Ligand SMILES: NC(=O)C1=CN([C@@H]2O[C@H](COP(=O)(O)OP(=O)(O)OC[C@H]3O[C@@H](n4cnc5c(N)ncnc54)[C@H](OP(=O)(O)O)[C@@H]3O)[C@@H](O)[C@H]2O)[C@@H](O)CC1
């Protein structure tokens with residue numbers, strides 16, 4: 001799946017133009033393809049109504065030019081089209097030329113603000129948002145907001161061309177007046193805002209339109225990447241005939257306290273289910289009897305327990321031998337945030353040579369002392385949800401969610417870690433690598449225990465020798481894909497993270513692993 005930034009799109013278009021596909025022709029292709037997609041949808045969904053009433057809101061740039069091309073083709077197809085110029089006359093020559101082509105045809109052209117426009121918007125079956133596309137920057141102006149408000153409040157279906165107006169294509173920043181589309185036709189490639197939430201929610205259903213740009217014009221090293229199954233199953237270590245458990249890594253899981261035994265169990269199961277050779281579980285001693293019947297394959301490292309049910313202060317040295325013998329370590333799931341767990345985390349940060357994954361309570365502890373990340377020798381993977389990430393940064397969750405890409409990038413610049421920012425379409429940031437947008441998963445996974453399973457999966461892949469970046473990218477994909485299978489089997493409402501273990505197995509079977 002192609003995802004290119006607005007800047008990358010400009011360069012792609014430049015290369016295409018230099019290669020002989022003119023800007024004018026690209027605009028023609030964009031408007032023509034968007035028209036074909038819209039007409040196909042209309043005829044399928046409204047078979048008894050041959051004439052669609054369409055109001056096309058055009059800005060002054062290239063996006064508006066696409067809208068003007070659509071007006072010509074829709075009118076030629078017999079649809080009742082009106083054009084509303086929202087920012088006056090088009091500026092680019094190819095947009096202006098397309099306005100010129102409308103003159104003399106029976107297509108009414110209005111300026112935004114004319115009395116008839118409100119009524120026409122209210123009566124339209126379809127409203128086309130061609131106000132701003134990849135050229136949008138800053139805040140919407142009054143006319144942009146006025147046009148967006150008309151489209152958003154109209155009863156018809158809103159189709160956005162390329163990007164819903166008011167949504168910044170790269171950062172995903174959402175203007176308060178932004179268009180809420182039912183459908184968005186993305187031109188040539190998806191843009192980050194189509195896939196990164198909450199901006200993605202403004203696009204509605206996405207349709208990708210080929211506008212004739214050859215793949216040779218695409219960037220060699222794009223800033224974003226969307227994971228696919230082939231990438232995941234190529235990266236997973238093969239299981240040769242002549243192997244033993246030592247070939248598949250040793251994971252140390254420092255997890256669970258008295259009131260959260262399940263978190264560590266789910267994490268451990270996740271690690272085992274992705275093929276880890278050996279999982280050692282460091283938990284407060286009284287929990288071992290609870291764990292063992294469910295996870296007989298694990299090896300246990302009992303820790304002294306404090307009164308609050310978590311590991312007691314002074315327990316850290318118990319980890320020494322196991323840590324030295326591990327190929328990865330997961331810390332946090334349900335382990336508590338008291339003095340004992342804090343000492344365990346600090347010990348691991350100071351002594352681990354193997355990759356270390358920090359989740360849940362480990363992130364809670366870290367948010368009190370983020371400087372603990374300085375000078376850590378072990379490669380680190382952090383797997384916060386937005387609340388945990390916001391606490392790490394000392395900002396509100398709302399601030400974080402509105403600017404996930406910006407904060408994620410800034411964080412890995414400050415601390416060279418692999419950051420898995422969880423949520424719908426989880427993001428993976430890692431120094432020197434494209435930002436990965438994970439396409440798998442569903443709202444049925446928003447349940448306690450889901451993150452613990454993910455930590456186990458990524459931890460298990462780390463233990464088997466995948467780089468932090470690949471372990472994170474493959475781990476979130478597998479977790480989401482198992483969740484999608486589980487939802488199909490049990491429903492998003494009823495599915496549980498523990499159910500997803502079966503779907504992980506089915507997923508591996510389906511890919512002959
Ligand atoms: N390039 C190509 O060959 C092809 C491009 N195609 C299409 O063109 C789109 C890109 O076209 P674009 O670059 O002209 O930008 P677009 O999104 O129309 O800009 C909106 C206009 O609004 C303005 N504006 C921006 N922010 C504003 C604000 N806050 N408040 C007020 N005004 C603001 C901005 O003017 P500015 O302020 O920058 O001078 C600009 O004039 C792309 O998404 C695709 O649909 C396709 O046809 C395929 C070929």
Ligand SMILES: [K+]
Pocket residue numbers: 063129130131132133160161162163164165
């Ligand atoms: K638009």
